Amino acid sequence: SVEKQIEHMHNTKAWKSFDINHDLYLVIKEFKEYSIVFDTLVYLVYKKGYKNYGLEGEMIDYIYKLENNLKIDKTRLLQLRRNEKDYFLRNDKFYIENFNRLSQNLKSSIIRNNLLSKDEKSLIINTLDNYINAFHLLVKLDNQIGLKDNSGLWLNLRQKCNTIESLFVRLEGESVKIQQALLRKTNKYYAIFVGFVIILSIAVSYVLSKHLVSHLETLTSYISSLTKHKFRYVEKINLRNSATEIRQIYKEF
Helix, strand or coil: CHHHHHHHHHHCHHHHCCCCHHHHHHHHHHHHHHHHHHHHHHHHHHHHCCCCCHHHHHHHHHHHHHHCCCCCCHHHHHHHHHHHHHHHHHCCCHHHHHHHHHHHHHHHHHHHCCCCCHHHHHHHHHHHHHHHHHHHHHHHHHHHHCCCCCCHHHHHHHHHHHHHHHHHHHHHHHHHHHHHHHHHHHHHHHHHHHHHHHHHHHHHHHHHHHHHHHHHHHHHHHHHHHHHCCCCCCCCCCCCCCCHHHHHHHHHC
8 A cells, every 4th residue: 555655765774874864754643644544434424324324324223113103193194204305415404403393293192093002102202312313413424524514534535635635746856855955966976086086197197108208318428428428327227116118228329
């Protein structure tokens, strides 16, 4: 995964030398927090369910049981169901308040209903309470998830994405700066190396030329002495370390 690759980079010695370790640490931290938020969001969406599954499926199952009971006031039940649907459609808290008021009215009408036995009333009210509780749990999950109004975990997840994106942009900028700095340093070392080679070449050339010139001067002085003494000058000179050509000229004399 991306998180593991970044963590591996964070632990390498090469990256530590680039002075961006803190930014990588922040990226890893934000990725871990993002993963926690994402996993929580997935779990809550799964828990909420859809149609006949999860908590939504339970709520629908309770309302179907109530609708199938012929002794319950269908008008009140229909109003209650309409407010439930309107809330999830429009995400307006007004419908929650209306739902609570209508559910209490329906409960009171069940208690006053003489067509129902005590056990029937107890069973119906228990089913109604389960339906009401399931509705409020779904409202709570909706608020925690926040998909409808860009709040809750959904907003948190988007903020984490934006933070990670901005950190990557900053890392990219830092990487460019480091790359440019390394290039400047490389060019500097290259210039120093070239300068050193040139200086060394000049120094070696100077030493070699001085060595050659000194032997040439010695030979020239020797030739001058020979001509002065009409080629009777017998003193020898040391040209052992001189160039072959100079020694050859000396032997000719």
